[in-house]
Every structure is written in structure tokens, then in C-alpha cells.
Amino acid sequence: MSSNIAQNYPYSSESETERAATVGRVLAGNESLAGTVKVESIGLPDEDRWWVWKCPTGDCPGLLHAAGFAVNAHAVYTLCDSCGRTYLR
Numbered sequence: 001m002s003s004n005i006a007q008n009y010p011y012s013s014e015s016e017t018e019r020a021a022t023v024g025r026v027l028a029g030n031e032s033l034a035g036t037v038k039v040e041s042i043g044l045p046d047e048d049r050w051w052v053w054k055c056p057t058g059d060c061p062g063l064l065h066a067a068g069f070a071v072n073a074h075a076v077y078t079l080c081d082s083c084g085r086t087y088l089r
């Protein structure tokens with residue numbers, strides 16, 4: 001588990017079980033988003049805990065959860081549990 005960019009401090013962390021459940025719930029309700037995540041990210045390695053970040057979208061109260069690693073960047077591909085946008089962290 002590593003934090004990278006200074007202005008993107010993690011907000012919290014969650015267990016792998018919590019992460020998988022949240023990402024699964026968000027993707028289950030949005031088929032096109034699930035397709036996008038599948039194309040743009042690769043699977044995560046086994047970790048016990050993952051960082052959680054605040055969603056940077058306007059006044060969105062959501063949190064960003066790790067959904068995979070970005071295919072073309074050394075970054076974690078994250079998914080907002082509220083607005084459903086994706087961000088690299």
C-alpha cells in the first residue's frame with residue numbers, strides 16, 4: 001500500500017473485503033462503467049488494505065475506491081462510490 005502524489009493524500013483506508021464489496025456494488029449498478037473499468041484497468045495485487053480518497057468532483061460527498069491499476073500509467077485506477085466517476089491516484 002503506497003501513497004504517491006502530495007495533493008492527493010489518502011482520506012482513509014479500507015480492508016480488501018470492504019473495497020471489493022463497494023467496487024462490486026458500484027459496478028453492478030452501471031454496466032457501461034463496469035465495461036470502462038475493465039478496459040482501462042488491470043487487476044489489483046493481493047493486499048490486506050487499500051487507500052480511500054475523497055472524490056474531487058465539485059460537492060460530491062463520495063469516496064474513491066481502488067478498482068484496479070491503470071493500464072497506461074503507474075497509478076491506481078479509482079472509482080467514486082457516489083458519482084461513479086473514475087480517477088487515477
Ligand SMILES: [Zn+2]
Nearest residue numbers: 055060080083
Ligand atoms: Zn464522486
